[in-house]
Amino acid sequence: MESNVREAESLYTKEILEFAAVGVRYAALLEQASERDALVEQLVALLPQLYSVALHLPSYFYSPEADYIEEYITEGAYEAVRSRVSSLLGEDDAYLSAQSEEMTYSDTPIAAFISEGLSDVYQQVGNLLGILRDENEEALPAAVGRCRHYFHEYWGQALLESLTALHRIYTSQLQTQDDDKDEPEESFGEEDGEEALFDLRF
DSSP: OHHHHHHHHHHSOHHHHHHHHHHHHHHHHHHHOOOHHHHHHHHHHHHHHHHHHHHTSOOOOOOTTTOOOOOOSOHHHHHHHHHHHHHHHGGGGEEEESOSGGGGGOSSOEEEEHHHHHHHHHHHHHHHHHHHHTTOTTTHHHHHHHHHHHIIIIIHHHHHHHHHHHHHHHHHHHHHHHHHSOOOSOOTTTTTTOOOSSOOOO
């Protein structure tokens, strides 16, 4: 009994627990988001963390042909997240991608959607979180291997492309916020007829 407990505990490595902690925050954000600016701001901070912890997942073996592992993210759950994000982003959901495999047959960038990229990430992250939630130690190594396999195959790239597109939206939001601020009544150096070297607004 004691050896079985130690074996189960050894499966839950620091790297897997760190992935789970970031993954839960990511899944909750997409499932509950209700305000565009807050969603974008949180995503540009969270996506790099998710990419980093995914890089450090253990290299467990996984064979798409031989390993059957339960999938927790249904088509309905995927579509609910995609639709929510797409609705919040509006016209900014679409962007031009030069990284798509379809570019092999085209000289022009291909239209892509942030909501689809984020949902692809959500699907694979959520599938591993489901195994962890159910404490399915027997399936855990292959589930980690599956998540890592598809990270290298497609969802890591989807994450980075979505992050790049979100970065543009975020910086545009910041510019809009700056433009909306009232200009200060006076600045350092104005009394001497000189322009201020630094704008000390916080």
